[in-house]
Amino acid sequence: MAISDFDPPERFVAGTVGPPGSRTFFLQARGGGRLVSVSIEKVQVGILADRIVDLLDTVGGLQGSDAVAEHHLDTEALETPIEDDFRVDTVSLAWEEDRSAIVIECHDRDPEQETPGDSVRVVLDPTTARAFARRCQALVSAGRPPCPFCGQPLDPEGHICPRANGYKR
Numbered sequence: 001m002a003i004s005d006f007d008p009p010e011r012f013v014a015g016t017v018g019p020p021g022s023r024t025f026f027l028q029a030r031g032g033g034r035l036v037s038v039s040i041e042k043v044q045v046g047i048l049a050d051r052i053v054d055l056l057d058t059v060g061g062l063q064g065s066d067a068v069a070e071h072h073l074d075t076e077a078l079e080t081p082i083e084d085d086f087r088v089d090t091v092s093l094a095w096e097e098d099r100s101a102i103v104i105e106c107h108d109r110d111p112e113q114e115t116p117g118d119s120v121r122v123v124l125d126p127t128t129a130r131a132f133a134r135r136c137q138a139l140v141s142a143g144r145p146p147c148p149f150c151g152q153p154l155d156p157e158g159h160i161c162p163r164a165n166g167y168k169r
Contacts, residue, residue, distance in 0.1 A: 001116060004085075006031045007123040012104075014045050014136045015078035020144045021155060027088070027106060028078055029122050036120055038106055039084035042140060044091055049136035051093050052102060052129050059095055060126040069130030086118045102129040 006012065009031040016023040025045050028037045086108035094103040102124045108117035124132065144153035149163040 001118060003119045003121065004029065004034065004036045005121045006036075007121070008101075008125065008128070009122055011074065011079075012122050012124065012128070012132060013074050013076075013078065014040075014132070014139055015082075016139055017078070017082055020142070021153065023143065025139070026078055026082060026084065027120070028082075029120060030079065035079055036085050037078070037082055038086055038088050038108075038120055040088040040091075040106070042143070044088060045136050046140040048091055048093065048104070049133040049140070052104075052133040052136075055093065055095055055102065056126055056130055056133075059097075060130070061100075063100070063126040066130060066134075068127050069134060072127050072131040073134060074131065075135075085120075089117075096123070099123075101125055 006029045009029045011028070011030040013028055015026050015028065017026065018024055023042070025040050025042050026037050027040055027045075028035065030036075088106045089109040090107040092103075092105045092107070094105075095101075096103055104122045104124065106120045108119070144155065146152065147154050147159065147161055147163075150161050152159060152161070
């Protein structure tokens with residue numbers, strides 16, 4: 001079991017590799033001469049972003065405001081090589097009151113032993129956390145547009161829509 005701790009990281013971002021519909025989502029943390037990349041589900045990225053925003057709206061104060069974070073957005077691509085150190089199984093989020101910081105932990109599970117596997121722990125100030133959440137939300141919404149009838153993702157060739165009795169839209 002390896003634990004990578006970034007307190008604070010030099011950079012912590014979410015990113016994707018591949019075209020919409022076939023994207024692989026990653027979280028990357030860099031600091032202390034190390035780069036850790038973990039693959040994660042799209043839904044986990046979206047939920048993490050939403051929970052960070054909720055938490056900052058509750059306890060983040062001015063430093064965690066959307067207006068302040070706008071000037072700290074990281075729009076650069078993921079760093080190479082992009083190879084996942086592990087696939088994220090569980091994500092946890094916490095607020096450290098005494099430091100006014102958000103703590104994000106990503107955990108793997110060893111499938112053979114049903115015990116915790118590798119982990120990444122990242123500590124972010126409210127401004128950086130809000131900027132990270134905004135980037136995550138943009139990544140999630142940049143995928144395929146939803147079908148106006150059923151809400152499922154539309155491929156460029158269309159899809160078989162259950163609301164249209166199986167006809168292709």
